[in-house]
Amino acid sequence: MLRSRITPVLLIRNNGLVKTVKFKTPKYVGDPLNAVRIFNEKEVDELIVIDIDKSSKNQEPDFGLIERLAIESRMPLCYGGGIKTPEQAQKLVNLGVEKVAVSSAIINESNLVREMSEAVGQQSIVAVLDIKKSGLLKKYRLFTLNGTKEEKRDPFDFALELQSIGIGELLVNSIDQEGTMEGYDNKLNSKMRDMLDVPITFLGGAGSLSDIKDLIERFGPVGAAAGSLFVFKGKYRAVLINYPNQADKYLLYNH
Template sequence: MLTRRIIPCLDIKNGRTVKGVNFVGLRDAGDPVELAQRYTEEGADELVFLDITATKEKRKTLVKLVKDIALHINIPFTVGGGIKSVEEIEEILKAGADKVSLNSAIVRDSNLITRASDEFGFQAIVAAVDAKRRANRHSWEVFVKGGSEPTGLDALDWMEKTEQLGAGEILLTSMDRDGTKSGFDLELLKAANNRLSIPVIASGGAGTIQHCCDAVLIGNADAVLAASIFHFREIEISDLKAKMAEEGISVRIINN
C-alpha cells in the first residue's frame, strides 16, 4: 500500500514564515528554521519552503535561509520561489534542497522542466500549479506570480503537459480554498488524478483532520500539504497520522 505523506509548508516573506487567505492578508507565523526543526521532530514526512514574493520582486530565492533550514532537518525538503534556470536549480539543490518547485518560470518556458529533469532527475522536479475555478465552475485556470496573474491555461491540461515534459510530482494548490480551512477542492483533486500518473500533493483548504483524510480517500492525493493548522498548533501531526491510520490510510508513524 502506498504510504501517504504529511507535508507542512513554510510560505516565506522577508525571511519570516507567513500565512494568509486566498493568497492575501498575510500574517506572521514564526521563524522558519525553528518551525522546520519542530516539524522534523514531530514526524512530518517532508517539508516545502516557498519564497512567495521572489517572482513578483524579480529576485532569487533566499539561498542562505535554505542552507540554514537544511542544516536542521533530516527529511526531504522542497524549495520554490523565483527559480528561473537550470543554474539556479543547481544552486538550490547544492544548498540542501532535495527537490525544487517550479511555477511561473515553467509557464514562461515549459522546456525548463525537461532540461532540469534531464540534468537532475525527474524526482527532483516538482511542477507547482496554482489553480482557480473558472466561472463555469467545471474547469480551473492556472495563475502565476504568487497567484496574482492569470495565464489562460487550463489547469488539467497544463498538469498533463508538465508530466509529459518530465515533472516528477505536482504540487496542486486550490486558490479558492487557500487559507480558508473549508476543505480541499476534492473535485479538482479527483480530476487531476484521473489525468496524471505522477504523485499529486493536495494544497489549499486544510482545516480539520477529516479534510486531510478526505483528500486521500476521496481526492486520491498522494500527499497532504498544510500550513496554518500546523504553524498555530490547531492540529498535531501525530494526531493527524493516527486518525489517517485509523481510516485505513498507510502513513509513516514515528515513535518518540
Template sequence: MLTKRIIPCLDVKDGKVVKGINFVGLKEVGDPITLAKEYYEQGADELVFLDITATHEQRDTMVQVVQEVASEIYMPFTVGGGLRSIDDIKRMLRAGADKVSLNSAAVKDPNLIAQGAQIFGNQCIVLAVDAKKRDDGSGWNVVIHGGRIDTGMDLLEWVQKGVKLGAGEILLTSMDTDGVKQGYDLEMLEAVRKVVNVPIIASGGCGSLDHFAQVFEKDCADAALAATLFHYGELRVKDVKTYLKQKGIPVRL
C-alpha cells in the same frame, strides 16, 4: 500500499514564515529554521519551503535560509519561488534541497521542466500549479505570480504537458480554498488525478483532521500539505498521522 505523506509548508516572505487567505492578507507566523526543526521532530514526512514573493519581486530565493533549514532537518525538502534557470535549480540543490518546485517560471518557459528533469532527474522536479475555477464553472485556469496573473491556460492541459516534459510530482494548490479551512478542493484534485500518473500533493484549504482523511479516502492525492493548522499549533503532525492510522489510511508513524 504506499504510505500517504503529511507535508507542512513554509511560505516565506522577507525571511519570515507568513500565512494568508486566498493568497492575500499575509500575517507573520514565525521563523523558518525554528518551524522546520519543530516539524521534523513532530514526524513530518517532508517539508516544502516557498519563497512566495520571489517571482513577483524578481529576486532569488534566500540560499542562506535554505542552507540553515537543510542543516536542521533529515527529511526530503522541496524549495520553490524565484527559480528561473538551471543555475537557480543547481544552487538550491547544492544548498540542501532534495527537490525544486517550479511554478511561474515553468509556465513562461516549459523547457525549464525538461532541462531540469534531464540534468537532475524527474524526482527532483516538482511542478507547482496554482489554479482557480473559471467563473462559468467549466474548469480551472492556471494562475501565476502568487495568484496575481490569470494565464487563461487550462489546468488539465498544463499538468499533462508538465508531466510529459518530465515533472515527477505535482503540487496542486486551489486558490479558491487556500487558507479558508473548509477542506481541500476535491473536485479539482480528482480531475487532475484522472489525467496524470505522477504523485499529487494536495494543497489549500485543510482545516481539520477529517479533511486530511477525505483527500486520501477519495484517493485524489498521495500527500497532503498544510500550513495554517500547523503554524498556529491547532494540530500537530503526529496527531494527524495517528488519526489517519485509526481510519485505516497507511502512514509512516
C-alpha cells in the same frame, strides 16, 4: 509513490514565516528555522517551503536562508520561489534541498522542465499549479505570481503537457480554498487525479485531520499538504506548530 505523505507547507516573506488566506493578507506567524526544528521533533514526512515574494519581485532564491533551513531539516525538504534556471536548481540540491518547486518560470518555457530534470533528476522537479475559479462561468484557471496573473494556459491541459515531458511531481493548489480551513476542493482534485499518472500533492483548505483522511480515502496514495492546519490551533487561530502523532498518522494511512 508507495504511500501517502502528510506535508506541512511553510510560506516565507522577508525571511519570516507567514500565512495567507486566498493568497492575501499575509499574517506573520514566526521564525521558519524554529518551525523546522519543531517539525523535526514531530517526525514530519516531508516539508515544503515557498518564498512567496521571490518570483513576484523577480528575485532569485535566498540561498543563505535555504542553506540554513536545509542544514536544520532532518526531513526531506522541497523549496520553491524565484527558481528560473537549471543552475539555480542544481545549487539548491547541492545545499541539501531534495525537491525544487517551479511555477511561473515554466508556463511558457516547458523545455525548462527537461533542462532542470537533466540537471538534478526528474524526481526532484515539482511543478506548482495555482488554480482558482475565474470569469462568469467560474472555470478553473491557472494563476502565477501569488495569484495576481491569470495565465492563458488551461490548467488541465498544462498538467498533461507537464506529465508528457517528464515532470517528477505536481503540486495542485486551490487558491479559492487556501487558508480557509474549509476543506480541499475535491472536485478539482478528482479531475486532476483521474487524468494523471504522476505523483500529485494537493494543497488548499485542509482544516482538520478528517479532511486529510477523506483526501487519502478518495484518491489513494497522494500527498496531503496543508499550511494553516499545521501552524494554527483552535477557532481563534492561535499560532501553534503541530502535526499528527504516529498513532494518528497510522489511522490516516490505514483506512
